[in-house]
Amino acid sequence: MSRNTDFVPFALPSLGREEEEAVLRVLRSGWLTTGEVARALEREFAAFTGASHALAVNSATSGLHLALEALGVGSGDIVVTSPYTFTSTAAVARHLGAEVRFCDISREDYNIDPEALARLLSSEPRAKVVLPVHVGGYPCRMQAILETAKAHGCAVVEDAAHAFPLRTERGMAGCLGDIGVYSFYATKTMTTGEGGMIVTSDEALARRMSLMRLHGFDREAWDRYTSPTASWRYGIAEAGFKYNLPDLLAAIGREQLKKADRFLKERRDIAEKYLAAFASEPKLELPPVHPSHAWHLFSLRLRGEAASVDRDGFIERLMGRGIGCSVHFIPLHTMKYWSERYALRPEDFPEALDKYRRSISLPIWQGMRPDQTDRVIEAVLATAAEARA
């Protein structure tokens, strides 16, 4: 078979000789855990985003947990987020004994609806944190969200797992609220295999998250790891977590970060090609477009009566044509744990449900060849024509 007919995976990391050599250097250095390389990645990430503090962690989930902990979230508190996200966005509130209130997404995009948020916060005095998600790399309406949250005394933590890099008029997505968290999971726009980064401009929050990230070691203990005259003596200030990013993985991150803008341009070119190719197909609704979209996801929606849209059949046919695809997201309120805990029905969040029923995410990753994007387009158009017939 020619290369042309190979399966096109939904996602694939783009790793080169630079990443391989960086990992080898760390392996040969004898220092595998968190040290100078992770510190360097933090400095470089802070410079790239303009954040005052950047803290490398072993996942975005860990970062979100640290963020809510530092903001004092605990039992009796409410964390407000959208059901249109990955489970860890909401689960971290439960790790701290807090409860989650879901707020529906906007009609125009996949992000939390600021008007619905204002209504919810007016009736929920225990709300402590609002946790918007920039779904797919499309920016949330942050000005409205920040104003509403502030008016109700809530902090804002951005789930920026899809939003690197996303430059808005107000600054980098992830750097607009009190704390922002990025993911370096294998399928994200830059990766360390597993990993993440927290950013904040608040010194006290940064200090708390830094303390809790690594066992609650006091300041001197951290120096014990990084100082050449290391001492055996250390103190413990808190019952901390084990959320540090090892140098072995940070080394991959430093190389990926250097390529982040090139990666973005590649994804944007793919998105523009898709947008042009699908514009005149009546069965397909295009994703919302923003000039600085990070294009982590390219999610199409099928048009037609919601009840009669055969999204699953569409995906099956695409898979049959050798195209990997996915759905973002299965709304949390339709999943067993969340629906049972809060007695939620699918129709409680109609926008999230409608988007879920119609959406298909197509392959969009740096390193995709033109013949691969051509094959995606051919397969989608052929399947759409069948769906219309």
Ligand SMILES: *Cc1c(COP(=O)(O)O)cnc(C)c1O
């Ligand atoms: C991937 C993802 C996360 C979790 O990231 P990890 O680094 O795997 O913990 C959180 N939120 C969203 C929206 C994600 O897509």
